[in-house]
Amino acid sequence: MKGGGGVLTERQFEVVFSVVYEYIQTGEPAGSRTISKKYLPGNSPATIRNDMADLEEMGYFYQPHTSAGRLPTSRAYRLYVDSVIQRRRPAPAETEMWKREIREQKQGVDAILTYVSQLLGKATNCVGVAALSALEGIELQRVSFVRLGGTTVMVLIVLEGGLVHHANIQLPCELSQDTLDELGRKISTVAAGHAWGEVRDALFNFVFDGLERVWDTCRDALTQIDAILNKRSSRLFVGGAQHILNLPDFQDIGKFQTVLSVLEQEQALAEMVERYSIDQGVSVTLGEEISEEMKDCSLVLVPSQGYGMKTILGLIGPLRMDYEKSISILESIAEDLDDSLAN
Amino acid sequence: MKGGGGVLTERQFEVVFSVVYEYIQTGEPAGSRTISKKYLPGNSPATIRNDMADLEEMGYFYQPHTSAGRLPTSRAYRLYVDSVIQRRRPAPAETEMWKREIREQKQGVDAILTYVSQLLGKATNCVGVAALSALEGIELQRVSFVRLGGTTVMVLIVLEGGLVHHANIQLPCELSQDTLDELGRKISTVAAGHAWGEVRDALFNFVFDGLERVWDTCRDALTQIDAILNKRSSRLFVGGAQHILNLPDFQDIGKFQTVLSVLEQEQALAEMVERYSIDQGVSVTLGEEISEEMKDCSLVLVPSQGYGMKTILGLIGPLRMDYEKSISILESIAEDLDDSLAN
DNA sequence: CATTAGCACTCCTTTGAGGCGAGTGCCAAT
DNA sequence: ATTGGCACTCGCCTCAAAGGAGTGCTAATG
Known part of the structure; x- marks a missing residue:
């Protein structure tokens, strides 16, 4: 056999490709006669048979039973798919x-x-x-907070394209709804129109006028938003x-x-x-x-x-x-x- | 035959019930012999057969082929289900x-x-x-608006239980984000802790201080929120x-x-x-x-x-x-x- | 008159044998 | 190296026969 050591001859490659293709089209195991006639008319069925036997040994095919045609193994699919991906494909009519x-x-x-x-x-x-x-790459439109009770707060993040994301977070200390509104408004002012990734650092360093007293809590909120937006x-x-x-x-x-x-x-x-x-x-x-x-x-x-x-x-x-x-x-x-x- | 005019005799009812039950359990058409032995041992298969023939005529059963048992029609299911619903059911162990x-x-x-x-x-x-x-029956926690551009505005409604609802609406005239924030804040103040149904009328009559100039637009927003929450x-x-x-x-x-x-x-x-x-x-x-x-x-x-x-x-x-x-x-x-x- | 036993009949399903055909593997010829 | 020829394998289809579940009808019974 040619192409020992795992390298396939040109024809062997054609055989693998044809068998996979034929199987994809028909759903039936492909036999040497069919492959010869439809895809490699220059070669006789016997030649194809020999290649097929070799290729089966190399792990490209298997037979559901002795007297059936060959089915592709995942190795054959891999070869086929890699080849298909590289080709130029016509755009569908629809x-x-x-x-x-x-x-x-x-x-x-x-x-x-x-x-x-x-x-x-x-x-x-x-x-x-x-x-x-x-999500961290999408432009933000708005961030706001809703106090749910105690230190539990819902973060609402509106992203470009009308995408709404929400999650509940726990803050280290209780904030009033007014304070939360203020925080949301300030974050939104800085962040609106930018991706989170762009303004993250700026926000962490931002001094929220009037919120100095709860600076730690604000930072904590930002950290949690960061976590939410980073979740893939x-x-x-x-x-x-x-x-x-x-x-x-x-x-x-x-x-x-x-x-x-x-x-x-x-x-x-x-x-x-x-x-x-x-x-x-x-x-x-x-x-x-x-x-x-x-x-x-x-x-x-x-x-x-x-x-x-x-x-x-x-x-x-x-x-x-x-x-x-x-x-x-x-x-x-x-x-x-x-x-x-x-x- | 007894029970003409659509009223079933006691035994006929039992037969219908048993056939449905048997079919539910086994998935196989039920024959007269089985029904007699398993469910009505006081009656011979021949008796059941006679009833079955009558009931088939009344539209409770059909046969997939001549020499098969009977299958329930939807009429038989209906009778069965109505009877089951009325009974007392044991709570499942899990x-x-x-x-x-x-x-x-x-x-x-x-x-x-x-x-x-x-x-x-x-x-x-x-x-x-x-x-x-x-949704109109659930307590509101918060309503807010996000300006998406032009007259398009996103309404965010946070309900009790952390349920977030959002929808885009079109307002008759453009409002700034600040105005929208103010409107959201005022609506939330009135509505928080109440179901929409309770505060709807109050809100429609509410005078939003400082928003008189855009009174019509505010009303329009409320109308649209009403529509969102009423959608079943x-x-x-x-x-x-x-x-x-x-x-x-x-x-x-x-x-x-x-x-x-x-x-x-x-x-x-x-x-x-x-x-x-x-x-x-x-x-x-x-x-x-x-x-x-x-x-x-x-x-x-x-x-x-x-x-x-x-x-x-x-x-x-x-x-x-x-x-x-x-x-x-x-x-x-x-x-x-x-x-x-x-x- | 309702109920029941008995019986012939229907029709689906299972089983097994035989034939067909697609496909292979191998060998000898080119 | 490639090819034609040939025996062989094995799944699948078909057909007929056997088996069995269930019915409808009739005649007997309390």
Whole structure:
């Protein structure tokens, strides 16, 4: 065999690629005859068979039973996906329609992201995910405090795009609502129109006129706001889960149930999305690379930072996903989202 | 045949009840022999058969094929459920544990209701639903406004229990952030500690010192807040959807897919919950009584108004639900929720 | 007249054998 | 190194037969 030591010959690569492609298209194990006829007509089935046997030994394929065709292993998927990612992809035909539909969502970032996650699901037959992360990079509009009783205070943070974030904090000493209002007003005056990251230091050094007496408490409040805004991936939108039931891969109830239970763990899901996304461009994470639970799924993510907001869009679908199509849809919708957020 | 004109004899009722019960327990069509032996040992299978034939004619049963047992129609379910609702139900054994677990959720009403909906799902193998409605009855803590630009203003309403509600409104004329702050402060002063319903009229007649110049605009803001708080069922929590896949009834992917698509329509679902719940006590709505889409499901709801908040807890499950168990679990958890909200 | 035992009949479900076909592995020829 | 040929494997489909649960009907019974 050629290409020992893990390096594949040109033809071997073509065989792997074709088998994965064929399997993605048909859902059936691919045989040597089919590959020869459809993808490598210059080579006879016997030649392909020999390569396939070698490639199986190298861990790219496996057979569900002796007399069946080959199925790709995750190693084969990895090779395929890496190759697909590098190619140029045509933009999907529906781009214009999506752009228009996304633009029509006017009721704030929440609504847009909910809509986008559902749209992703519908368009790809996968589960759509939209995560909003790194809140500290988004422009602030307003910070205010509501006294809930004792030293418990609710912090309300309004961010650019109508995004509202709230959390309860404990202050070291009790402040009146008037004092809290004053503090909120002063913070807002300094911070409005800037990202938290930009004004954090300034605020910590800021002398709040009239609040010197409670300086420590104010600092404490700022520290806690800092913690809230630094918490990553704080908003997650999931949509279109019903569509993956259209796929033959999830006819098996057990598999789908696993996915569903993952989807309900918002926190864990958010961390997963955060962990596997890369700074720029599409990332694909396959089955076992994610976790035992997700072994039948793959996770396609693309980050985008339009308009000061760092969002991550993603798909959760079967390993046997049409990566080419899914990735181009995902990229296209990510772009539409950026456009939409920018107005 | 006895009991013509739609009135059932005692025994006929028993037969209907037993068939439904047996079907709920086993998931199999019930035959005359089984019913005779297990539920009506004083009567021979032949007698039961005669009754069954009559009852089938009356629309209580149908047969999947000639030589199979009987299955209940929705008419039979209705009879069964109405009878079950009236009986006394034993409290489930896990009550204490649930109460403790619900109490441990400290992070506000949102978190409690999310948790409760998931708990409901897990405990009953149905989809758990928790709706928070009639916000106008909940005590207000704070109202404030954030200027988003032009005449667009965000209203932030903080309710008792750390519930935050926000919406964007359009005002007839532009106000500065300072003016908006002043308005928010004045409204809050009047309204804090009261339900909107109590102070609505007072607020409309209130003269906002220093804001006379923008009196009309203030009134408009109040009107819009009124609309926001009157919108029914404004928060909905759904949880535990994965559990209904444990049930044999949802092994059919198509059925589950329908349910899932209903669950993703938050608005429609909220209206459904609102419409079918009754003022007091458990209500059960069956399949076709709800909608064509939900023909294989039943909806069990129980309202509770502890602590000024009107909540509705519910289950969405198969028609072949163990109503006795589900209802007692639902009632028990509703009670635990009330307790938990009251502290 | 309601109830019951007996019995023929229906129809679904399971089981097993046989044939088909897709696909492989290996060998010998090119 | 590549290819054609060939025997072999194994899942899947079909078909017929057997099995069984349940019914409807009829005639007997208290």
